[in-house]
Amino acid sequence: xSATIDLGTIEPGGERTERRDAAANRALILETAETLFNERxxxxxxxxxxxxxxxxxxxxxxxxxxxxxxxxxALMDTQMREFQxxxxxxxxxxxxxxxxxxxxxxxxxxxxxxxxxxxxxxLCVVQNEGLLESVGEQxxxxxxxxxxxTVSGLLNAAIDEGELPPDLDTIYVAxxxxxxxxxxxxxxxxxxxxxxxxxISAGLRRLAAGLK
Amino acid sequence: xSATIDLGTIEPGGERTERRDAAANRALILETAETLFNERxxxxxxxxxxxxxxxxxxxxxxxxxxxxxxxxxALMDTQMREFQxxxxxxxxxxxxxxxxxxxxxxxxxxxxxxxxxxxxxxLCVVQNEGLLESVGEQxxxxxxxxxxxTVSGLLNAAIDEGELPPDLDTIYVAxxxxxxxxxxxxxxxxxxxxxxxxxISAGLRRLAAGLK
DNA sequence: GATAATAGCGGACTGTAGTCCGTTTGTCAA
DNA sequence: TTGACAAACGGACTACAGTCCGCTATTATC
Numbered sequence: 001x002s003a004t005i006d007l008g009t010i011e012p013g014g015e016r017t018e019r020r021d022a023a024a025n026r027a028l029i030l031e032t033a034e035t036l037f038n039e040r041x042x043x044x045x046x047x048x049x050x051x052x053x054x055x056x057x058x059x060x061x062x063x064x065x066x067x068x069x070x071x072x073x074a075l076m077d078t079q080m081r082e083f084q085x086x087x088x089x090x091x092x093x094x095x096x097x098x099x100x101x102x103x104x105x106x107x108x109x110x111x112x113x114x115x116x117x118x119x120x121x122x123l124c125v126v127q128n129e130g131l132l133e134s135v136g137e138q139x140x141x142x143x144x145x146x147x148x149x150t151v152s153g154l155l156n157a158a159i160d161e162g163e164l165p166p167d168l169d170t171i172y173v174a175x176x177x178x179x180x181x182x183x184x185x186x187x188x189x190x191x192x193x194x195x196x197x198x199x200i201s202a203g204l205r206r207l208a209a210g211l212k
Numbered sequence: 213x214s215a216t217i218d219l220g221t222i223e224p225g226g227e228r229t230e231r232r233d234a235a236a237n238r239a240l241i242l243e244t245a246e247t248l249f250n251e252r253x254x255x256x257x258x259x260x261x262x263x264x265x266x267x268x269x270x271x272x273x274x275x276x277x278x279x280x281x282x283x284x285x286a287l288m289d290t291q292m293r294e295f296q297x298x299x300x301x302x303x304x305x306x307x308x309x310x311x312x313x314x315x316x317x318x319x320x321x322x323x324x325x326x327x328x329x330x331x332x333x334x335l336c337v338v339q340n341e342g343l344l345e346s347v348g349e350q351x352x353x354x355x356x357x358x359x360x361x362t363v364s365g366l367l368n369a370a371i372d373e374g375e376l377p378p379d380l381d382t383i384y385v386a387x388x389x390x391x392x393x394x395x396x397x398x399x400x401x402x403x404x405x406x407x408x409x410x411x412i413s414a415g416l417r418r419l420a421a422g423l424k
Numbered sequence: 425g426a427t428a429a430t431a432g433c434g435g436a437c438t439g440t441a442g443t444c445c446g447t448t449t450g451t452c453a454a
Numbered sequence: 455t456t457g458a459c460a461a462a463c464g465g466a467c468t469a470c471a472g473t474c475c476g477c478t479a480t481t482a483t484c
Contacts, residue, residue: 231431268433270435271433275431275433
């Protein structure tokens with residue numbers, strides 16, 4: 001009766017447990033992709049290459065990952081969760097220490113900048129496929145979604161604390177602040193404009209500071 | 213000796229004048245593309261369709277427009293120039309009337325929002341191909357480039373007028389404000405979040421207002 | 425007008441994304 | 455075990471982007 005529901009990598013209820021060979025292939029594909037990406041750079045590896053290097057058919061590859069963006073997202077998954085949890089625990093701690101919500105926002109944005117920088121190539125791939133598609137598609141937006149929750153949450157909390165005026169459009173502002181960290185723009189700022197991380201961080205925090 | 217250099221659609225010096233058949237084809241392709249885009253929607257038309265409908269070979273099509281983004285850009289070209297000139301003349305006029313630089317910035321951003329909304333489908337195509345490529349590629353960035361010039365120019369002018377603090381990183385801020393108008397994000401805000409143009413405009417201007 | 429030089433043309437060709445479907449394999453119940 | 459059945463597999467196939475190159479048309483010159 002009660003099937004042992006294994007949560008796998010995706011938590012929403014109702015997921016069936018993955019067959020053993022499928023799980024093995026998923027791991028194999030991820031390893032292979034990571035290796036190839038490191039060897040040749042993300043943009044110089046195509047899906048067929050990955051399938052061949054992993055010794056599986058293209059059908060198998062696409063059954064697991066609908067495209068390169070999903071694959072890239074899966075590769076970042078662990079580090080994203082770690083980052084996410086680190087931020088949450090840090091913010092909890094900071095709240096206890098009485099740090100203001102706006103200062104917490106500052107630090108969150110700063111940390112996010114370093115994260116975006118480190119993972120820029122993968123993020124470029126992820127975002128290329130991103131928001132564009134049918135609006136309902138939430139899977140690939142997961143990173144943005146979480147980031148948006150965090151930023152708008154901090155903004156709302158700041159309003160509650162009287163640090164920001166209550167009429168602020170926090171949903172919009174969160175969008176705007178995060179738009180700044182779009183991977184392609186970020187790359188252009190880093191490589192084309194030769195901005196340092198410090199400059200980007202200072203600029204963004206300045207923008208946030210203007211809200212009060 | 214002195215060849216009559218026809219400026220064509222692109223002005224940088226050293227351009228040869230286009231052969232008559234080539235010019236005819238360019239016009240034919242643009243017309244055809246516009247029709248197809250209107251009939252089926254930009255994203256449901258591929259380059260081969262356009263070539264076929266125009267009755268030219270793919271080679272011919274690609275000789276004129278390296279990809280759909282360039283084609284889309286060319287289709288917006290006229291309206292973009294008009295918008296650009298309208299803005300410039302309006303700003304000149306506003307300066308004479310003593311309107312502050314920050315108010316001019318507000319109005320520019322507001323107008324830009326309506327422009328981005330009207331041309332969203334084409335802009336999505338243009339930006340998809342955009343910034344990503346080799347950083348040097350300036351042709352396709354033309355819209356961004358011009359917008360960035362305008363915004364950072366206004367910010368610098370505002371500093372000169374004492375409306376903004378002189379230590380403001382105007383280059384960065386211009387990037388940040390414009391990042392907000394990224395076509396994909398914009399579309400998401402409009403269709404996914406159901407934001408009105410007024411809401412977006414108010415939010416963005418609020419952000420700009422915080423700079424002082 | 426004839427001719428040479430060259431820009432322009434067309435469509436076959438290559439490479440990649442992503443789908444489809446007949447075959448194989450793992451899992452669960454008897 | 456074994457058999458049934460769903461899940462997973464592989465690779466041929468379709469669709470689209472973009473390139474290449476031999477042929478054609480235009481234009482400048484005489």
